[in-house]
Amino acid sequence: GAGVSQSPRYKVAKRGQDVALRCDPISGHVSLFWYQQALGQGPEFLTYFQNEAQLDKSGLPSDRFFAERPEGSVSTLKIQRTQQEDSAVYLCASSLRGSKGATPGKETQYFGPGTRLLVL
């Protein structure tokens, strides 16, 4: 079946511009995660949704970062007044965590291709 999709794949923004990154999770996956991956580093957690509820946003680096998942499916990560340090790959992942009757593998997260953001 279809995996996690993200758009746009590449985004170039001028410093101070607002950007919106979209994530379409695997159909039926309850949980959705956003990660930020700097060059040469592993992904770092930003925020987590279970259905439409944002259960953890402890990884968001500043109040310029905002995420939503209003209908419990598609999610958008918005970055306001972008700064050069926001340049990174933004990854979205989904899992069955929180689904009733899910298998022991429900913690397994499946990743999208990422959005590569460059702030000039």
Next chain:
Amino acid sequence: QKEVEQDPGPLSVPEGAIVSLNCTYSNSAFQYFMWYRQYSRKGPELLMYTYSSGNKEDGRFTAQVDKSSKYISLFIRDSQPSDSATYLCAMNQAGTALIFGKGTTLSVSS
């Protein structure tokens, strides 16, 4: 000290070699352990998933978890040039975010 430590390499091996990739961690509460493969400009792709201690084998790949030593390994047998990628270890407790290592870059030459 980071919660998960992983040697970034790079690691270069000839085709057909056995590759050993490792991570250590500090949080004894971690229960779920995963290995992801990431090709350049792609998202991480799940390779192996293990719950708690033990071994798991899938084709040329074997994952090992030793919770007493807080040490996990991924072995790749008969390595191929197509295995050239960055390998990320990741782990978590139930209901928490994945914590990743830095990734090890592997190059397999033909």
